[in-house]
Amino acid sequence: MTYTLSFFILAAAGIYLSGRYLYAIMSNTSHIGQKFFSKVESPLLALSDGSKINMSWKTYFWSLVKINLIAVILGGFILLITSNMSLSQVIHTLSSFITNTNLQHYTPETSLTMLGQMFVIMVMMFLSSASGIAVGFAFIRGLSGQPLGNFYKDITRVLIRYLIPIAFIIGLLLVWQGAPQTLLATQTAHTISGSTQTLYLGPVAAFEAIKHLGTNGGGFFAAGSAVPFENPSVISNLINMVAMTLVPGGMLLVFGFNVRKQHGKKGWLESTPILIASVVFFVLAFVLLVFAETQGNPLFTHLGLNSPANLEGKELRFGIVQTALFTTVSSAFTTGSVNSMLDSMTPLGGMVPMILMMLNVVFGGSGAGLMNVMMYVFLTVFMCGLMIGRSPSYLGKKIESQEMKRVAMVIVIHPLLILGFTALAVVMMQGTGSHHSLSQALYEFTSAAANNGSGFEGLADNTTFWNVSTSIVMIVGRYVTMYLQLSIAAMMLKKQSISESIGTLNTNTPLFTIALIVIIVLISALTFFPTLILGPIAEAVSMGI
Incomplete structure (x- = not known):
């Protein structure tokens, strides 16, 4: 209980400080080290023509694509000449890390050289996270x-x-x-049995820092944060969890701070419905996951045995609660980092991170989380406005059909990618036909579409089919969505402000917060619940849960 409470306190403090600092960076107001950083940035910005010119939304988006594409070309060249990956693995790895997903279909410590780990994987983790935050800045400015x-x-x-x-x-x-x-790649250890063992080393601490701060999630080792070298103690576990919350949570506050500056003292309240909705979903998911894993496996009871808590696939130094908290944080903030074997969780336990990724609005990833939840804010404003017979408006600007068409497209793309490719996998008989194999395929595409990167590792996903299909899902889920979201921000920017009246819908009240939560649940339930019934829920029922 103390550990969990410590996390919530540290995360709340960290999110607030991170939000203030990110807002200062976005608005270029006074902050720590501003003069020093300006001097460092000057020669870098001089390499870019027109770095002081405000961009149109299309120019902004294609600048993002250009920088990301350069990184992919250079990274692909390094991987092809230094790694033992197949071509489909290289394509998948590049797609995964440049989209801030970090879904790994390879064993990092044996497939990659130190050059590949540092100059491809780590560089892309910094770049993909920075790209998401930058687009989030542009989106916030446009709405404001x-x-x-x-x-x-x-x-x-x-x-x-x-x-x-x-x-x-x-x-x-x-x-x-x-x-x-360290830059030492391996070290030979002599065991107590008299044999030798090769230990894989490297700049693990630096890797872990950006892995969690940038909501990346890909491990330096195959088992990720379950490996003591990546996550040595309960304190490092706490540090990693807090790090995951800083950017996504901070970006929600950046939105509130910026709206306050543009629209007056009450503007900062516009971020409160989003924060409250995210916290509500987070707490419910955490409680359900702890409950599911502490109930254990009922099949033991059927055999006449006690049914202890499900410790299969978990590090005993973390236990049920710390594992559940880490999994909830990683899934809600779409990091994808793991300190346990998700495939070993109970069916209902494994369903929790899947649901959080299906929602894709509970804090979310670097920059993308805010933009995703804002699509539901627009939808809530539009529906509530129609129900009370008023023209829907947000931040003093009307929401019309052209914005709502794009909002609908963004909302539809996510389930379309998940359910469409899961159906394709089932048709192509990529599983055994069991409820659990459906859950594995469903989780894989959910993770890819949500820019998460975790997986049910019993899937055996290093095949051409899985490499290519998930690459398509990651790229479409990242860039097509961002393209549409930036266009929405640009449309709102061009609109003339309208005066508030007695009939204007207030979007920072408890009632609006409840409406936002209900609409998120209804849309997600109607979309994903039938598939969940066939997968993890059916598996749970078959086990007698």
């Missing part, structure tokens, strides 16, 4: 009635002023807890 900004300036500021220095601090904390930070 400001020019979208300049992508090159935004991504440079995010990297130099936020990700690199804070990742450095987190890395030092992890070194303090015992995570290795």
Whole structure:
């Protein structure tokens, strides 16, 4: 209980401080080290023509694609000449890390060289996270009635002023807890039995820092944060969980701070419905996961045995509660990092992270989380406005059919990718036909579509089918969605402000918060519940749960 309470206190404090600092970076207001960072950024921004010019939404988006594509080409060249990956593995790895998903279909410690780990994987983790935050900045500016900004300036500021220095601090904390930070790739150890064992090492602390701060999630080792070198202690476990919350939670506050500046003192309240909805879903998911795993396996009871808590696939140094909390944080903040074997959880326990990724609005990832939940805010405003017979408006601007068409497309893309490709996998007989095999396929595509990256590792996913199909899902789920979301922000920017009246829908009240939660649940339930019944719920029923 004390450990869980400590997490919530530290996460709340960290989110607030992170939000204030990110807002200062976005708005270029006074903050710690501003003069120093400006001097560091100047030569970098000089490489970009027109870095001081505000971009249109299309120019902003294609600047993002161009920078990401350059990283993919250079990273692909390094992987092809230094790793033992197949071509489909290389394509999948590049797609995964540049989209901030970090779904791994390879064994990092044996498939990659130190060059690949540092100059491909780590570089892409910084770049993909910075790209998401930059687009989030542009989206917030557009909704608040400001020019979208300049992508090159935004991504440079995010990297130099936020990700690199804070990742450095987190890395030092992890070194303090015992995570290795060395350029030595391996070390030979002599066991007590007289044999030798090869230990894989490297800059693990630095890797873990950006892995969690940037909501990336890909492990330096195949077992991720269950490996003591990645996650040595309960304190490092706490540090990693808090790090996952900083950017997604902070971005929700950035939205509130920016709206307050543009629309007056009550503007910051616009972020409260989103925060409350996220916290409600988070707490419910955590409680359900703890309950499911503490109930154990009922099949033991059927055999005349006691049914203890389900410790299968879990690190005993973390136990049920710490494992459940880490899994909930990683899934809600779409990091994908794991400190246990998700495939070994009970059916209902494994369903919890799946549901959080299906919702894809509970805090979410770097930048993308805010933009995803704002689609449901628009939908809630539109539906409530129609129900009371008023023209829907948000932040003093009307929401019309052209915005709602794009909102609907963003909301539909997510389940379409998950359910469509899961159906394709079933048709192509990529599983055994059991309820659990359906859950494995469903989880894989849910993780890919939500930019999460965790998986039910019993799937044996390193095949051409899984590599190519999940690559398509990750790329479409990332870039097509961002394209549409930026276009919505640009449309709202161009609209004329309208005066508030007695009939204006107030979007920062408890009633609106409840409506937002209900609409998120209804849309998700109607979309995903039938498939969940065939997968984890049917498996749970067959076990007698």
